[in-house]
Amino acid sequence: MSEDAIEEFIQRRKKATINDVARLARVSKKTVSRVINKSPSVRAETRDRVNAIIERIGFRPDPQARGLAFRRSFLIGLIYDNPNAQYVVNMQMGALDALRGSGSELVVHPCDRHSERFIEDIRDFIELQRLAGVIILPPISEDKRLLALLEELDVDYVRVSAVQPTTTTGGYAVLSKERIGCRAAGEHLAQLGHKQIGFITGPEGYVSAIERRAGFREGLQAHGLDINWELEAQGAYTFESGHAAALKILDRPNRPTAIFASNDEMAIGAYKAAFELGLRIPADLSICGYDDSPMALRVSPPLTTVNLPSRDMAKAAAMTLLTDEDDRRDEIIFESGLVVRESTARL
Template sequence: MTDPIHGDRMNGDPVEDFLKRRKKATINDVASLAQVSKKTVSRVINKSPSVRGETRDLVNDIIARVGFRPDPQARGLAFRRSFLIGLIYDNPNAQYIVNMQMGALDGLRGSGNELVVHPCDWKAEGFLDEIRDFVELQRLAGVIILPPVAEDQGLLDLLDELDVPFIRVTARNNDVQPPIAGLQIVSRDRVGCEQAGEHIVGLGHRRIGFIAGNELYPSAHERRAGFEKGLANHGLTFATVESGNYSFDSGYEAAQKMLTRPDRPTAIIGCNDDMAAGAYKAAYELGLRIPDDLTILGFDDAPIATRINPTLTTVRLPTRDMARMASEKLTSAETKPGASFIFDSALIIRGSSGPVPK
């Protein structure tokens, strides 16, 4: 056997031989004895989930045997990573962001890590340079990425280049797009939306309007596909579709257009609760009663869903639970590299849905 450090022949345990030759081990010594890269040793020290279990066990065993003691201030990347987890987002839905922040904090509580948030303009020139500066200046130990930023392949490549563990929240799994290196939380928006489509048809509605979400968001496509599937199961399609951007005002404007037509819909589905709430306002101004004259459905089960009257039938997405798991899995040494964690959406029936008017 050849000594992995000195290159000469030896017959015993390489670690025991090393201990006879050296008094104080370095990270390079650990890497050589384990026959892995220095970066891999650094990842093991940082409890990165991107290292295979057998490799992590080998490196930890050697660290223990040679008595290697990493500098606690240098824990992490070569640029000395901190105990900060970044949350990167560009999303106009304030409640969604609040839920995600609270969930991420839930998951980090007691872990020794703290959360630092970074709102950004995903489409701005210099976006990637901005994120590079954020990651390096904060010396992040990991990053949680929210949609739609989570779909940016350039960002994912950058984080991989910087050797920063990341987990993204997305409505699309790897089976419908090129696989990524990092972890992901996947919301199956279609499941609850199909239930909602079935529900609204079951109430007798045939003229159904849809307020679409921002097309830059995969969630907008996933939700629409789910609602359409629920209608298609009964041979129906949307009678009218208007575009929105997930805001209250866009829902209000879209519903105004639908409800002032001679063949106005008897039901409206909003791609999120804020737009559905905007439809409430449009209906009120036109003297329409909910649900007697108009049924309205939303998506998210945001707090506003139970604060308006009548309470809103909606599709629940457990965003806070998703963010909690994101931070837990990102900081856990037990998480398998490239793992996906699935969350289903579900229909919540409340007072805003009723039978088609006679």
Template structure:
């Protein structure tokens, strides 16, 4: 506005300035958009064209509009909440996933609700239905093994709730997936142990309810076979992705005669259990026993000797999934699927060496 010049009464924005308080309806009228669009702009929804967003925000600033908190959610008739649903027994995995989701949410108006559940519970699905209905979530990040449950996905579709699934293999259309290729990471671990000269190699897998456990075991076995090494039935143990299950499996494996010279654990928590048993039995790592974990979590760096592990970038996975939920993933050619994927990588440290016998 030019100094000393009074606004003309025909200027619509100046008319609104003269009012005691502008409303969301006023903003919609002045911007020539719907009230729903204004609410989306106020709540920083990703589903608004940039040109429209700039125009609405300019009018909001011009008239000094202050949004009514009750107007939030008008755009979708939902809360501005993202749900992270998990049944993973590994605390570090859950924390890293949360951090990645929060990285992607920074600077937005969205909040995060973390919802643990037990997939084997008889009330599992009804509990989740109640959670989603009560919270009216904008969207959901599904982590393994919840992401592998087609009943859960069907329910989200019925609610028209956005979702992204994180899984070791493709389970859905590319636009809803972050694929982690766990079998490839396990295969790299197998090739490395075979290159070191190990033949008596054992594996502690995760729980059968997790597709990742099957994929890691499959990748490991197939890679060993390519090297002419067979995973003996007596060297194949099932764990539960927990420290205690790693202890139980390691006690059985290290009591065998001859015992394995190397153990690949399905995650770092179980690898830590192997360390405990080896220490109790006076077995030196890596001179008498090589150990490899999976995930390359903070646990790997806290063990001594420092654990060789397959790095799965869990924090990055959480961020990728949330960006995809917001529609912010990198644009590709129209003919290409919008697939997000991460590639595991073996991080070699001090817990592996050539066999001494």
């Protein structure tokens, strides 16, 4: 901010507020709060600039508000409503990778987005713990009510979600290009000669499920194929739903020679269905998943799957919260790619 603007403000003899300091210093209100509370996360140059303007315009922090800020903990919240247990574990581990040695700790909070108290329960959690920041996982990371609550509470947050090419997300976000990896999965199965290909979708309404289906379809279409609705079944990102969906698909008269499941949990459920029906993998049925979770290497044969770097994504989200606001990137985007193993074979 120019000297003229500062002098003009002083001459107006207006009582200075934290918003005035932020505007004149060209930083966010949260950065001013950190400077006032002597947070070590603010760069020296920024701290000096903010302190100089505080002195020039005679800003005096509200003691009560400052007391509340001092009582804010060094806790980072991880909030989720996701049925994929391994995904949540990977996210926890990634966040802990970033927080180790930082003086901050992780608090994990499962919730139920279908509950009437969904928003109020999260409000209570954040206010009770006095969280310094929040990481929110899909699908609740796409809930506008939750985002509005976090803005209202003035708490730092980072969303983890899938990229949608036609959507402007806004805010701090860690995003994954899930469509690309699923396109590779569709092309892989088509190149192996499969034409009757089953598909187990993710839960209805999930951005990730929409993106994975779109990518898989693009991969098939690149080879003159398409998703056959008769060989498509709804899943819920759980082992049980994958098992049920695979049994349904494999009971069709035009039984598929390959199945793509929208995550590894459901793909392993398809393994069980194949075993129960006496089908050999991959001789009778090729199976491909998504996530590249640890279980992909623990089943026999090892699972062909799309790699989602969920642990690295959570680490990036936590690192964003530990970084001074002026140095943060609005979006950090991760790619996904196919990892070919022994569960898929040429027809």
